[in-house]
Amino acid sequence: MKKTLISLAAVALTSLSGLTQAQTVLTVSSWVPPTHGLTVAQKEWCDALTAKTANRVRCNILPRAVTPAPGTFDAVKNGLVDVSFTVHGYTPGRFVLTQMAEFPFLGDRAEPLSVAFNRIASKHPEFTAEHQGVKVLGYFTHGPGIVFNTKKPIEKVEDLSGLKFRVGGGMVNEISKTLDMNVTLKPAPDSYELLSSGVMDGTLFPAESTDSFKIDKIIKHATTFPGGLYNTSFVFMMNPAKYNSLSAEDKKAVDELSGDAVASRFGKSWDRVDDLALANMQKNGVKVIKANNSFISGVTVRVSKLERDWAQAAKAKGLKDPSGALSDFRAEIAKLQKQK
16 A cells, blocks of 8 residues: 555656646747748747757647737737747838848758858847847748749740739839839738739749749749849747746757757758749649840849948948948858758
């Protein structure tokens, strides 16, 4: 009897230990579908954190977003959710420095571009200052931007005018204006309704988004550019009060999974789904055109002023040598792409 009581007590203590071990729960939100590469990468990060902290920290991934995409930054800042990601361009005028990662012709793969972006941004505290109110876990980008539409082949700059395009905001909005495109700023999840209803004729997206937002059967034409016509910058972030509530050991675990590790994880996930989407475009008979040298030159001439404008705006935000940072960024991309 005595041995039985001791055994029962041991079991109870073991159970109690298990209950008290996993005791920091991070509320996590995604505004894209559960199968989207971003949601998948975020869950992978959560799983890695749980493993690294021996189950002391785990994620409660919500079944739906706590807010439409443009409200995500403030949702994390205000503690409505502990962890999420957002597109910088979804809140126009709020972020200037991160537009560095959104210029044309930067890179053909999301992973090296993302890691280069994170490395350069992390060297300059002015980038962090733009994210006041959140704990930055890492910066990343999507894959090269493509012009998609339902109407006609686009083979030169002049073909872009006359069609109505959805864009996500940020530098892509400025690029599209210089190319005389008729654009409307709308979040990516609105794309299916806009295109299927004929309200919009096209959209600027990476390849992945044709599958993720179920427009793969609607799109008829695509024009690709070496290094992409544009890119989109993202931040993966945590509520700072939640981060500060962690033990030193668990903060270290978060830190080790942040920075370049975040950029690589999200970039790699994006490349994987970009590749699948490009294959599906072939199956669905989407007519893909590679921009020729004349088209690329036409874009280059028109958008060159945007880099000068960005450098001036970035300097006003406190970045001492924006042109140098942009040059370092391009050099880092080139170095990382050679390693792949």
